[in-house]
Amino acid sequence: MIEQFLKKLRARDEISLEEEDALRASVSGDTRVAADTLIIRQGDTLSESTLLLEGITCRFKDLLSGERQITELNVAGDFIDLHSFSLKRLDHGIMALTPCRIAPVPHSRIAQLIDAFPHLGRIFWFLTNLDAAIHREWVLSLGRRHAAAKLAAFLCEMHIRLGIVGLADDAGFALGITQEDVAECLGLTSVHVNRTLRELRERCLAQFRSGRVELLNLEGLRELAEFDPSYLYLDRMRGPGVGVEQLDGWPR
Amino acid sequence: MIEQFLKKLRARDEISLEEEDALRASVSGDTRVAADTLIIRQGDTLSESTLLLEGITCRFKDLLSGERQITELNVAGDFIDLHSFSLKRLDHGIMALTPCRIAPVPHSRIAQLIDAFPHLGRIFWFLTNLDAAIHREWVLSLGRRHAAAKLAAFLCEMHIRLGIVGLADDAGFALGITQEDVAECLGLTSVHVNRTLRELRERCLAQFRSGRVELLNLEGLRELAEFDPSYLYLDRMRGPGVGVEQLDGWPR
DNA sequence: CGATAGCTTGAGTAGATTCAAACAGAGTGG
DNA sequence: CCACTCTGTTTGAATCTACTCAAGCTATCG
Secondary structure (H helix, E strand, C coil), X not given: CCHHHHHHHHCCCCCCHHXXXXXXXXXXXXXXXXXXXXXXXXXXXXXXXXXXXXXXXXXXEECCCCCEEEEEEECCCCECCCCHHHHCECCCEEEECCCEEEEEEEHHXXXXXXXXXXXXXXXXXXXXXXXXXXXXXXXXXXXXXXXXXXXXXXXXXXXXXXXXXXXXXXXXXXXXXXXHXXXXXXXXXXHHHHHHHHHHHHCCCEEEECCEEEECCHHHHHHHHCCCHHHHCCCCCCCCCXXXXXXXXXXX | CCHHHHHHHHXXXXXXXXXXXXXXXXXXXXXXXXXXCEEECCCCECCEEEEEEECCEEEEEECCCCCEEEEEXXXXXXXXXXXXXXXXXXXXXXXXXXCEEEXXXXXHHHHHHHHHCHHHHHXXXXXXXXXXXXXXXXXXXXXXXXXXXXXXXXXXXXXHHHHHCCCEECCEEECCCCHHHHHHHHCCCHHHHHHHHHHHHHCCCEEEECCEEEECCHHHHHHHHCCCHHHHCCCCCCCCCCCHHHHXXXXX
């Protein structure tokens, strides 16, 4: 059930069998959630964190005008709100963008895990810092990249993050979200995302059709985005398409 | 020496006298750093975190074109890189925007503190989560607010964060950074920041002259920005200008 | 089969950028 | 003390990127 979570962790650090067992014993009772469902309302006080087993969710904030900004996407194997363990109340909402499977982990259980395995505590802390690193990369994208580079950086990130948990290969990956959703990630309008996707297609870099991303020229995409995956801290990752081999030549 | 750090913590949680003593004993040997000095290079491996005692520093990432995006400002009382304790290597650079005073805290010392006072461990974790919350608010600003609202939200945030540590009052605060720096925070050009500042001045909302911000109409600024300070998690804060009284009427 | 959600394209517009020039203030040195 | 430089601010004019509004298209589903 938590295979993808374990893959995510093991891309960054060693996890002992005892730790693995403890983690497995902490997650049970998965729930299905339909697409476009609000999972956590902004400002709610929480007593559990939620692990995403399948599907794509987003963290978002919105303005009175109804305009919405997605601040991060989460994929299978991510905690969608591990930070609620220390913040208690979230400064953003979380919703499912595709049909999802989720599982709760009570904060009390997380506290027990940290007590019993301090190393897991460090890893949990690391995971929230990883989210912050992803936020910073998005800040860079939103502030300084033009539309095509924003889109390219976004696709590169999702490619690696999905690849870590076995949901992407060199050809591409299923994303299952709409162009409108992508626009809300990139701070653009869906109309402009559509035009920019056409540009990427015409430049033979990538293709996005009915929720599936085809990577036509990964190197070209990375170059366009000036994509440097070091912000994802894949220190132990050696899988296909995202391995250390690939990182050669990229500044760290 | 760490009075402002303690103020920051106590705006969020109770700190015992024992904890205070342990923190005080962990910080010594402050260094002066000139404005425009690189403090930490992107990608460097670190064995200590740095506490900012005085001045303004920024976390930044940049593109090959030389364009720079600031992802967060830090003020007196902030750790500029507490996350390096779990990340070891930073995905961004850190530089002083004004003359600063900083003090190192070895990671080994942080580990000891956490061992001796698990509660401090939770607080350190919280502090990095607070940075992430600030990142998310910036993502919202960069993605969805227009220039005037970006600027207003930025001034509101700095007002509160400086107010917490006693460096701002209802009239305004010293920021000491250039319009170029502000532009790099907001994803704009300095030319447009200048025009937008004129707009705020003409609308009698705020004024920015030689590094000092005068708040002419705080309520108006907050309205323009749709500013909701709950992302700063000031659960115990009751000081002037940022107290709970002021939060009435703002959605949480 | 019509309804609906999402994608696509066009035309006109607006917000922010670029390029350029001028100005103000602080510090420097002859 | 005055020219001189340097950094940062201010303003104008032209340009461009992305937005808005609008319409038509496509695929899916009950």
